[in-house]
Amino acid sequence: MENPVIILGAKGIAHPALEIFNSNQVIVYGLLDEDEALYGTEINNVPILGHTEDDGFLKLIGKKTEAFVAVDDSKYRKFLVEMLHERRKVQPVNAIHQRAYISTDAEIGHGNFINAQVTVGAGAKVGSHCIFHTGAIIDHQAKIEDFVQIGAGSIINAEVNIEEGAFIGSGVTIVAGVTIGKGARVGAGSVVISSVGKNETVFGNPASKVK
Structure with a gap:
């Protein structure tokens, strides 16, 4: 995978997903999450940048970055996957x-x-x-x-x-x-x-x- 990845979600499987990308020498650009209390913090030196629906970050997906949805809840996971399809015309990558x-x-x-x-x-x-x-x-x-x-x-x-x-x-x-x-x-x-x-x-x- 040549492009860096933006991870949607910063809880649950986000941390092990980040570890998987790191071990595969894939750069993670940052993480997005709906919990504002996490903004400005880091996981393994990777920043939590903002909200999962922030167009300022989402516009990078499909051009300069790939996306991975790291959300355990299946309904919210499905919502984010459909959002990426509709707004960025992309499929999330595998971790x-x-x-x-x-x-x-x-x-x-x-x-x-x-x-x-x-x-x-x-x-x-x-x-x-x-x-x-x-x-x-x-x-x-x-x-x-x-x-x-x-x-x-x-x-x-x-x-x-x-x-x-x-x-x-x-x-x-x-x-x-x-x-x-x-x-x-x-x-x-x-x-x-x-x-x-x-x-x-x-x-x-x-x-x-x-x-």
């Missing part, structure tokens, strides 16, 4: 840790956060704007749609389908062939042995629906 393993025939979209020790197996398909925390395993032929978040150490087994906006907590195991519906949530440490419906929340071993 992929050097110690992640991605199979040569896996498919990866745009704007994903892929932290250290993440594995993406053969034939897996990953959409865009997903968050994969440290040590998550996406096994072969799994399909992960857009805006999915997968917690540290979770195991997504072969041919699992995780639909848009689903949240998988840390240390979850999802057995082969299961579908996790759009917007569903799986609590930390759960073992999912059957499919989960749209917007359902499940927890436990075996995971059951939380009312």
Whole structure:
């Protein structure tokens, strides 16, 4: 990546995303955040410049800089991604840790956060704007749609389908062939042995629906 990056968001995954870009010798121009109390402060000597919707900084994106959206909340993340599409006609770049393993025939979209020790197996398909925390395993032929978040150490087994906006907590195991519906949530440490419906929340071993 030749151009420097502006990171939208200065909390949550922003700090590890900055570390990923630094380790990949990508210059980070600065960070933007909606929290005015952060303006003028720094993370690892990189300044928090202003608001995520400040045109003075956004106008640089697509000309002199790239963008990465470092926001954990999927709704706000989606809002910022759509804003970049509409106002700057750009797709956010991926932040992929050097110690992640991605199979040569896996498919990866745009704007994903892929932290250290993440594995993406053969034939897996990953959409865009997903968050994969440290040590998550996406096994072969799994399909992960857009805006999915997968917690540290979770195991997504072969041919699992995780639909848009689903949240998988840390240390979850999802057995082969299961579908996790759009917007569903799986609590930390759960073992999912059957499919989960749209917007359902499940927890436990075996995971059951939380009312």
